Amino acid sequence: MSDTALKAPRNAPPRTAAARRTRRSAWSRRRDRRGLAFVAPFGIAFTLFTIVPLLYAIYESLFTSRIIGGTVFSGFGNYHQVLTSGAFWGGFVRVIVFGAIQIPIMLAIAFFFACVFDLGVAKASRLFRTIFFIPFAVPIVVAALMWGFLLEPSYGPITHLANAFGFGGTNFLSSGLILPSIILIAIWEWTGYNSIILYTALKSVPRDVVEAAILDDTPLWKIILKIKLPMVRPAIVMLIFLNSIGALQLFVEPEILSYQGGSITNTWTPIVDVYNTSIANAQYNLGAAMAVVLGLVIIVVSVASMIFRRQRGELS
Amino acid sequence: MVSTVNDANNSPLPNEDLDNGVTASSPLNSAWAPSYFQPDAKKTMGNWRAAALPQWTAGASVSADWGGSTYPVFKQSAHPAQAAEFSEWLTANQASWTILKTPPSELFPTYEPLLSDPSFKSLTYPVSGSSQPNQVFTAAASEIQPVQWPPFMTQALNQALTTFQPVLSGKETLQQAFQAFQGQEVSYAKAQGFTVSTG
Amino acid sequence: MTASTLASPGDTAAGPPESRRQRRKRERLQEQAAAIPVHLYGLRRGTVTLITVACVLFAIFTLVPVAWIIINSTKSQTGIFSSFAFWFSRPFDFFHNFALLFQNVDGNGTYFQWFGNTVLYAALGGGGATALAGFAGYGFARFRFRGSKAYFYVIVGALLVPVAAITLPLYLVYAKAHLINSIWGMILPSLVSPVGVYLMRTYVDLSVPRELIDAARIDGAGEARIFFRVALPLMVPGLMTVLLLSVVAVWNNYFLPLIIFTKNSLYPLTVGIGVWSQVAERSGGNSDLYPLVVMGGLVTIVPMIALFLVLQRYWRGGMLLGSIAN
Numbered sequence: 001m002s003d004t005a006l007k008a009p010r011n012a013p014p015r016t017a018a019a020r021r022t023r024r025s026a027w028s029r030r031r032d033r034r035g036l037a038f039v040a041p042f043g044i045a046f047t048l049f050t051i052v053p054l055l056y057a058i059y060e061s062l063f064t065s066r067i068i069g070g071t072v073f074s075g076f077g078n079y080h081q082v083l084t085s086g087a088f089w090g091g092f093v094r095v096i097v098f099g100a101i102q103i104p105i106m107l108a109i110a111f112f113f114a115c116v117f118d119l120g121v122a123k124a125s126r127l128f129r130t131i132f133f134i135p136f137a138v139p140i141v142v143a144a145l146m147w148g149f150l151l152e153p154s155y156g157p158i159t160h161l162a163n164a165f166g167f168g169g170t171n172f173l174s175s176g177l178i179l180p181s182i183i184l185i186a187i188w189e190w191t192g193y194n195s196i197i198l199y200t201a202l203k204s205v206p207r208d209v210v211e212a213a214i215l216d217d218t219p220l221w222k223i224i225l226k227i228k229l230p231m232v233r234p235a236i237v238m239l240i241f242l243n244s245i246g247a248l249q250l251f252v253e254p255e256i257l258s259y260q261g262g263s264i265t266n267t268w269t270p271i272v273d274v275y276n277t278s279i280a281n282a283q284y285n286l287g288a289a290m291a292v293v294l295g296l297v298i299i300v301v302s303v304a305s306m307i308f309r310r311q312r313g314e315l316s
Numbered sequence: 317m318v319s320t321v322n323d324a325n326n327s328p329l330p331n332e333d334l335d336n337g338v339t340a341s342s343p344l345n346s347a348w349a350p351s352y353f354q355p356d357a358k359k360t361m362g363n364w365r366a367a368a369l370p371q372w373t374a375g376a377s378v379s380a381d382w383g384g385s386t387y388p389v390f391k392q393s394a395h396p397a398q399a400a401e402f403s404e405w406l407t408a409n410q411a412s413w414t415i416l417k418t419p420p421s422e423l424f425p426t427y428e429p430l431l432s433d434p435s436f437k438s439l440t441y442p443v444s445g446s447s448q449p450n451q452v453f454t455a456a457a458s459e460i461q462p463v464q465w466p467p468f469m470t471q472a473l474n475q476a477l478t479t480f481q482p483v484l485s486g487k488e489t490l491q492q493a494f495q496a497f498q499g500q501e502v503s504y505a506k507a508q509g510f511t512v513s514t515g
Numbered sequence: 516m517t518a519s520t521l522a523s524p525g526d527t528a529a530g531p532p533e534s535r536r537q538r539r540k541r542e543r544l545q546e547q548a549a550a551i552p553v554h555l556y557g558l559r560r561g562t563v564t565l566i567t568v569a570c571v572l573f574a575i576f577t578l579v580p581v582a583w584i585i586i587n588s589t590k591s592q593t594g595i596f597s598s599f600a601f602w603f604s605r606p607f608d609f610f611h612n613f614a615l616l617f618q619n620v621d622g623n624g625t626y627f628q629w630f631g632n633t634v635l636y637a638a639l640g641g642g643g644a645t646a647l648a649g650f651a652g653y654g655f656a657r658f659r660f661r662g663s664k665a666y667f668y669v670i671v672g673a674l675l676v677p678v679a680a681i682t683l684p685l686y687l688v689y690a691k692a693h694l695i696n697s698i699w700g701m702i703l704p705s706l707v708s709p710v711g712v713y714l715m716r717t718y719v720d721l722s723v724p725r726e727l728i729d730a731a732r733i734d735g736a737g738e739a740r741i742f743f744r745v746a747l748p749l750m751v752p753g754l755m756t757v758l759l760l761s762v763v764a765v766w767n768n769y770f771l772p773l774i775i776f777t778k779n780s781l782y783p784l785t786v787g788i789g790v791w792s793q794v795a796e797r798s799g800g801n802s803d804l805y806p807l808v809v810m811g812g813l814v815t816i817v818p819m820i821a822l823f824l825v826l827q828r829y830w831r832g833g834m835l836l837g838s839i840a841n
Binding site for chain 3: 034035036037038039041042043045046048049050052053054056057060109112113116119120121122123125126128130131132133134135136137138139140141142143145146147148149150155156157160188191192207210211214217219220223245248249251252255256259260270271274275278279284287288291292294295298299302
């Protein structure tokens with residue numbers, strides 16, 4: 001609705017409520033159909049392929065289907081099993097640890113290079129920007145395969161390198177090092193993309209503000225941390241949010257690396273657990289309950305952080 | 317789609333390490349393994365010999381299967397009768413094993429009459445020189461106790477992948493892992509509606 | 516988002532046709548003019564060198580796997596495992612490996628069939644998602660109808676739902692609706708891009724002036740005509756970004772095709788290569804699939820990198836996400 005349309009009724013002479021209602025509803029009904037026509041194609045696809053499956057997942061999660069005895073209604077039985085499953089929450093803690101380490105490191109590197117590009121300090125900055133963005137074009141399956149080869153314990157060149165530097169017998173895919181290895185892979189995949197987004201955000205910092213700071217002899221690090229960083233804060237918050245949701249759903253990297261007989265258990269992350277429970281173990285009702293629980297946790301955390309930020313006045 | 321237990325003994329590099337003498341010179345392996353190792357055995361071609369499995373208890377002769385390929389006929393099959401017939405021909409028939417036991421397959425027969433056939437027992441292979449490895453393997457085959465697969469083998473293999481990991485990393489003994497595996501399989505079977513009797 | 520980042524793609528569309536080189540030169544000059552000269556920051560020479568070194572190091576980190584996959588695509592299976600990983604070895608098997616991508620190796624599937632499938636899924640799924648997002652974004656940005664706000668929040672809220680919570684029930688529904696092993700089972704869900712709708716709504720808000728639409732209405736143009744003649748040309752840069760993101764999303768999708776396709780003739784690249792790698796790992800040296808996994812990986816990433824280089828002015832000129840968050 002345009003500003004003028006909003007203001008018109010307020011400026012108009014007082015009318016009876018009924019008259020106003022008919023006028024407004026006639027206006028909005030006419031608009032309704034046109035707006036809906038544009039939204040409808042997406043709306044139909046969204047309903048069929050997001051809303052309906054989601055509701056169906058909730059429905060299925062209330063049943064249990066067995067090889068002997070068929071499908072029976074089990075109420076919250078699956079939820080009870082998920083909520084009391086140490087393995088499921090173990091996977092949950094793992095992806096939280098993964099996100100808590102990977103996201104800050106990645107964003108710090110991404111912000112550093114975004115500033116470098118923004119300042120135009122490095123030579124051939126365009127070339128670097130293009131190179132850093134390449135991993136975004138690499139499907140995660142292929143990225144995981146390449147790094148799987150590089151980190152493989154017996155022939156992987158990075159393992160050879162580690163051995164050459166005195167870390168004999170290093171196994172990057174062992175249970176102790178697999179998480180750091182996947183963090184490394186994720187940093188490789190996503191830093192360039194995040195950096196380009198931050199770079200675009202930095203470009204919108206007004207030039208005169210920076211120029212004034214330079215004239216005041218403000219040191220560069222202060223310009224970056226005290227002027228630029230606060231101004232791209234919304235972009236950083238959004239990236240933290242999107243990356244966190246992605247981290248909680250970590251699946252492809254551990255799944256691909258598990259083919260190498262590494263140390264990925266079948267409950268390694270919540271989605272790995274969902275996949276193995278639903279497909280390999282054929283307990284899709286239980287898998288559906290896991291997916292619903294994961295979704296609820298994401299929603300609760302997101303809404304809570306939004307309320308928290310609104311209270312602190314960061315959101316309008 | 318579903319991972320099975322990886323046998324680290326058959327990945328390409330270990331084969332080369334074996335050939336170069338880097339890793340143990342007496343791998344525990346299956347009867348069909350030599351034919352897989354043969355293409356990688358360059359320096360050591362002809363030097364290998366088959367020996368019976370070492371035993372936990374002196375004098376025992378315990379042996380086991382290492383494999384699990386099956387040729388089932390699926391419900392959706394367009395020609396179930398023919399498929400079943402072919403599967404039977406392929407696995408339990410003198411004619412098919414005449415083909416399968418020779419290069420390039422060199423598979424170990426599932427057809428019992430062949431196991432006692434002197435001409436099979438006395439076969440020689442390039443990898444093992446003049447020795448007759450099938451003498452050892454056919455003897456071992458006769459010691460194998462029949463086992464039955466559970467009706468949820470996919471789950472069992474997938475679970476084993478996780479349950480036996482602590483053994484590979486040295487955090488658990490094989491016995492501990494088997495005990496855990498037993499518990500997991502019993503509870504899965506019960507959850508699937510089976511009546512489980514132990515003993 | 517500032518007016519200048521917004522205006523630059525629009526100007527390009529409106530102005531006289533300019534050659535690629537001219538455009539690059541103009542962009543480079545614009546960028547130089549926009550940046551504050553480095554010396555004003557009072558950076559020491561050593562600091563600048565250090566920063567450049569950091570860039571070089573990160574570039575090396577980025578390129579190591581790419582270099583590895585290029586070098587190893589030329590090797591035989593033995594070469595991959597026993598020769599130095601970052602240099603070439605004999606025999607030079609590049610063309611041999613490439614030719615294998617056209618064959619159904621040991622019944623494990625044909626790479627170029629998967630490539631075709633992926634292009635089809637990405638074109639129909641990503642293209643369709645972009646079209647739907649364009650319509651819906653325009654609808655939400657320029658019309659207010661009953662429940663429009665609520666609908667929009669529901670769509671944005673869908674971003675919070677784990678993909679598995681949607682994919683898994685889809686698989687169950689497909690099993691009943693005979694959509695297992697149907698390409699539509701892959702394409703139709705790919706049409707839904709809540710991010711795309713969100714981005715397009717914001718982009719339309721910023722780049723399609725209401726006055727323009729109102730003027731067209733006064734001239735008596737129908738809503739469809741207004742959309743295609745007035746709004747659409749202004750939406751092109753935004754649509755290109757959404758197209759890029761949607762195509763990448765389909766190209767990357769692993770979970771859905773993994774569970775809905777049981778015939779390897781329908782696999783997209785991700786699942787096909789994943790299965791090859793699984794078979795290769797499981798059967799060790801006997802499958803000879805490792806060179807195919809490597810070559811397949813290389814041929815998978817090359818078109819995507821090429822696509823990004825061709826379309827880079829759209830993500831370079833104003834990566835929507837970054838601009839919108841401001």
